[in-house]
Amino acid sequence: MSLVNVSSSPHLHEQVNVRRVMWTVVIALLPALIAAYLFFGWRSIWITILGVVAAVGTEALVQFLTKRPITISDGSAVVTGMLLAFNLPPLTPWWIPVVGSIFAITIGKQIFGGLGYNPVNPALLGRAFLMASWPIQMTTGWATKLANAGVATVSGLKQTLITGGNAQLQNLITSATPLNLAQQIRGDIVAGTAGDSARTIFHQLSSLDYIKELFWGNIGGCIGEVSAAALILGAAILVYKHYVEWRIPIGYIGTVAFLSWMIGGIDGLFSGPVLFHIFSGGLILGAFFMATDMVTSPVTKKGRLIFGIGCGLLTVVIRTWGGYPEGVSYSILIMNIATPLIDKLTPQKTFGYRKKSNK
Amino acid sequence: MCAKTFKGGIHPHDHKHFSNHKAIEKFPAPEKLFIPLIQHIGRPAVPIVKVGDEVKKGQKIAEADGFVSIPIHSPVSGKVTKIGPYPHPTGTIQHAIEIENDGKDEWISELQDDEKYYSLSSDKMKECIQEAGICGMGGAGFPTHVKLSPPENRPIDTVILNGVECEPYLTSDHRLMLEHPEEIIEGLRIIMKVLGAKRGYIGIELNKKNAIIIFKQMLRDHKNINVVPCKLRYPQGAEKQLIYAATKRRVPAGGLPMDVGVVVQNVGTAFAIYEALRYHKPLIERITTISGAIVNEPKNLKVPIGTPLSQLLEFCGGTSEDIAKIISGGPMMGFALPDLEAPATKTTSGFVFMGEKEVVDTTEAPCLRCGRCVDACPMNLLPSFIADKVKNGQYEEAMKLGVLDCIECGSCGYVCPSHIQLVQWIKIGKIEANKLKRQDK
Numbered sequence: 001m002s003l004v005n006v007s008s009s010p011h012l013h014e015q016v017n018v019r020r021v022m023w024t025v026v027i028a029l030l031p032a033l034i035a036a037y038l039f040f041g042w043r044s045i046w047i048t049i050l051g052v053v054a055a056v057g058t059e060a061l062v063q064f065l066t067k068r069p070i071t072i073s074d075g076s077a078v079v080t081g082m083l084l085a086f087n088l089p090p091l092t093p094w095w096i097p098v099v100g101s102i103f104a105i106t107i108g109k110q111i112f113g114g115l116g117y118n119p120v121n122p123a124l125l126g127r128a129f130l131m132a133s134w135p136i137q138m139t140t141g142w143a144t145k146l147a148n149a150g151v152a153t154v155s156g157l158k159q160t161l162i163t164g165g166n167a168q169l170q171n172l173i174t175s176a177t178p179l180n181l182a183q184q185i186r187g188d189i190v191a192g193t194a195g196d197s198a199r200t201i202f203h204q205l206s207s208l209d210y211i212k213e214l215f216w217g218n219i220g221g222c223i224g225e226v227s228a229a230a231l232i233l234g235a236a237i238l239v240y241k242h243y244v245e246w247r248i249p250i251g252y253i254g255t256v257a258f259l260s261w262m263i264g265g266i267d268g269l270f271s272g273p274v275l276f277h278i279f280s281g282g283l284i285l286g287a288f289f290m291a292t293d294m295v296t297s298p299v300t301k302k303g304r305l306i307f308g309i310g311c312g313l314l315t316v317v318i319r320t321w322g323g324y325p326e327g328v329s330y331s332i333l334i335m336n337i338a339t340p341l342i343d344k345l346t347p348q349k350t351f352g353y354r355k356k357s358n359k
Numbered sequence: 360m361c362a363k364t365f366k367g368g369i370h371p372h373d374h375k376h377f378s379n380h381k382a383i384e385k386f387p388a389p390e391k392l393f394i395p396l397i398q399h400i401g402r403p404a405v406p407i408v409k410v411g412d413e414v415k416k417g418q419k420i421a422e423a424d425g426f427v428s429i430p431i432h433s434p435v436s437g438k439v440t441k442i443g444p445y446p447h448p449t450g451t452i453q454h455a456i457e458i459e460n461d462g463k464d465e466w467i468s469e470l471q472d473d474e475k476y477y478s479l480s481s482d483k484m485k486e487c488i489q490e491a492g493i494c495g496m497g498g499a500g501f502p503t504h505v506k507l508s509p510p511e512n513r514p515i516d517t518v519i520l521n522g523v524e525c526e527p528y529l530t531s532d533h534r535l536m537l538e539h540p541e542e543i544i545e546g547l548r549i550i551m552k553v554l555g556a557k558r559g560y561i562g563i564e565l566n567k568k569n570a571i572i573i574f575k576q577m578l579r580d581h582k583n584i585n586v587v588p589c590k591l592r593y594p595q596g597a598e599k600q601l602i603y604a605a606t607k608r609r610v611p612a613g614g615l616p617m618d619v620g621v622v623v624q625n626v627g628t629a630f631a632i633y634e635a636l637r638y639h640k641p642l643i644e645r646i647t648t649i650s651g652a653i654v655n656e657p658k659n660l661k662v663p664i665g666t667p668l669s670q671l672l673e674f675c676g677g678t679s680e681d682i683a684k685i686i687s688g689g690p691m692m693g694f695a696l697p698d699l700e701a702p703a704t705k706t707t708s709g710f711v712f713m714g715e716k717e718v719v720d721t722t723e724a725p726c727l728r729c730g731r732c733v734d735a736c737p738m739n740l741l742p743s744f745i746a747d748k749v750k751n752g753q754y755e756e757a758m759k760l761g762v763l764d765c766i767e768c769g770s771c772g773y774v775c776p777s778h779i780q781l782v783q784w785i786k787i788g789k790i791e792a793n794k795l796k797r798q799d800k
Contacts, residue, residue: 002700004682004683004684004685004695004696004697005683005684005695005718006450006684006693006695006696006697006783007695007721007780007783008780008783008786009688009690009691009692009693009694009695009767009769009772009782010682010690010691010692010769010770010772010773010782011691011693011711011713011718011719012371012688012690012691012693012719012773013719013772013773013778014369014371014773014774016774016775016776017720017724017777017778018724018727018776018777019777020776021727021729021776033524074724113725114725115724115727116724116725116726116777117725117726188515204379242731242734243729244773245730245734294727294728294729294730295727295728296728297728297730298730299733299741299743299744300730300733300741301729301730301733301734304730330502343744347741347760348733348739348740348741349739350612350738350739350740350761350764351366351599351603351609351612351737351738351739351764352599352609352610352611352612352614352738353611353612354611354612359654
């Protein structure tokens with residue numbers, strides 16, 4: 001008889017490995033990429049490809065130079081490159097995704113020992129680096145299809161929503177993602193410097209018609225965050241495959257929904273535009289694809305919920321009072337750093353565990 | 360049907376279609392049997408025969424060594440030819456008694472038929488069970504009479520028979536339940552009488568609907584015994600998980616089922632208990648499943664204890680391709696064996712054979728911290744963290760994380776995308792943690 005395999009139990013294994021998980025995430029991100037193509041044109045695909053190629057190339061190069069096995073086929077660098085590109089404006093210069101990916105892979109991941117050892121999400125770290133270094137390139141270059149002639153740099157939103165009237169308000173608007181718009185208008189209203197037309201615009205932003213636009217993605221925004229519908233479709237794949245568990249995304253989105261309802265309005269407490277906050281900006285992308293990054297989120301069940309809630313809290317704080325209109329990526333980065341602590345502070349009770357009593 | 364279950368767990372393919380329709384076949388006693396002295400948890404039995412002795416079928420050939428031990432009887436009549444080390448189905452080498460079958464099949468004393476077995480006193484019943492050398496036949500093999508002797512401050516009100524058989528491939532309990540339901544119910548009644556328990560449950564997983572229907576019909580007249588249909592989920596048949604599903608009671612961590620007033624016995628054990636009481640028949644044979652995609656004729660066999668695996672496989676028509684893995688027990692918790700020499704014992708519920716394609720790649724990738732093992736763990740532990748501590752030799756840390764509460768069901772290893780051998784690391788951790796515990800004492 002030939003030699004047989006002897007190993008520890010279990011002798012059965014689910015059809016799953018790192019490669020399959022990562023490539024499934026890539027597939028789950030594709031609907032959003034297709035949506036980006038539909039709304040922003042070829043440019044968004046070009047930016048994404050640049051990000052992916054740079055990420056994979058950097059990973060291979062670093063692993064080659066450090067004489068470690070080259071693991072680019074596991075797809076994790078592809079995911080990083082894609083996520084980074086998804087966080088960029090569609091009309092950003094071509095070298096932005098390249099520089100970002102190189103930074104994300106070397107400083108964000110390989111320097112710590114590669115996949116499984118990075119403390120924070122590499123793609124988000126790359127984005128933070130780009131934001132700090134080239135803020136102009138990172139916050140302009142929004143495109144929207146609302147302007148009739150295909151892709152335009154001008155904000156269609158600005159044109160459709162701001163119809164005459166308050167000149168002061170119009171001057172304030174320099175870029176035009178919906179969140180940006182909402183934050184600025186709300187700031188003015190709260191400060192008492194805006195007129196009635198600002199109120200109208202704010203209410204228009206939270207109207208069902210506009211929420212529909214947000215949901216399908218007919219708005220300005222980063223490449224990957226534009227269509228909530230496409231992102232949810234991809235997220236459904238991950239949830240179905242048990243690669244993403246409910247606690248982080250639900251904790252995250254739930255917290256944002258509650259808090260933005262509570263404090264995000266202009267008519268006092270509990271008047272905020274909930275759906276507007278859920279579907280605008282990078283929340284769906286962040287909650288399902290970045291906060292749930294396995295490596296940088298807590299392992300314990302309670303910890304995952306705390307992590308999600310923490311992300312939500314920070315996101316609303318940044319959106320409401322912060323200097324940036326969008327807080328998803330910084331919230332996740334901050335919570336990433338808190339992950340080891342959360343894991344440590346949320347030990348799990350063993351099934352049947354009881355406090356020691358005198359029997 | 361309102362099925363019960365527990366939290367956590369996994370859904371592996373059950374692979375039971377290979378053998379769940381095959382009626383139990385009697386395997387003819389082989390020419391040579393190798394009967395290990397340790398087939399149970401506790402001290403090994405002590406041989407009371409010498410090389411060259413003639414033995415009869417059912418004759419006691421080894422005596423229990425103390426209370427937590429069981430005697431062993433000869434499954435055939437013949438001659439003792441050797442007492443020495445021999446491969447064991449746990450993958451180790453253990454002392455065994457080799458018996459050459461003379462083919463006469465002579466009992467030491469003809470089997471009786473004691474119809475009044477139920478009127479025996481419960482002490483007498485326990486004695487009978489102890490003498491018959493019965494241990495838990497689900498896998499672990501804890502001496503049954505010990506389980507039936509809880510201390511006085513642990514009253515037992517519930518007995519659960521485990522007919523869940525959640526291990527993939529295995530169908531021996533299923534077939535036994537289909538073919539001998541009355542005997543199993545009688546066995547349960549005996550256990551309940553011994554323990555003074557008022558309620559009885561029989562837990563059966565939903566992939567054995569025909570068994571559930573049979574038991575529901577037969578239990579119409581037994582108001583205090585109920586069938587508990589269980590959802591298909593591994594490890595539904597683990598003791599603590601089954602107790603939770605049937606009674607919602609949680610066995611305390613580090614405790615025993617008797618701490619919540621429950622005793623669990625396998626359906627095979629109940630059958631053996633019935634035979635021991637009614638016919639005074641010692642435990643010398645059991646039902647074993649021989650299965651796997653590469654086995655030509657998967658079967659459920661009634662096997663004399665001590666029959667070498669090679670003969671069982673031959674009886675099942677061999678394999679259609681080269682064997683790449685031999686598993687004693689089920690594929691989730693069983694042991695991989697190096698060859699076909701090991702014999703079937705009292706706890707052998709089956710042997711599974713795998714071909715090249717079915718063998719799992721055991722190359723470990725770095726942990727992704729995905730937490731799938733945490734979601735799968737039925738004991739609510741953190742398997743990846745425990746494995747990590749063990750890898751680094753931090754056994755005390757591993758103990759704090761509850762390494763000793765692990766039931767080794769293998770759910771964590773099954774779902775791990777990095778193919779980390781979590782169960783292997785945890786098993787090592789358990790050995791080291793137990794050493795530390797002993798030092799403290």
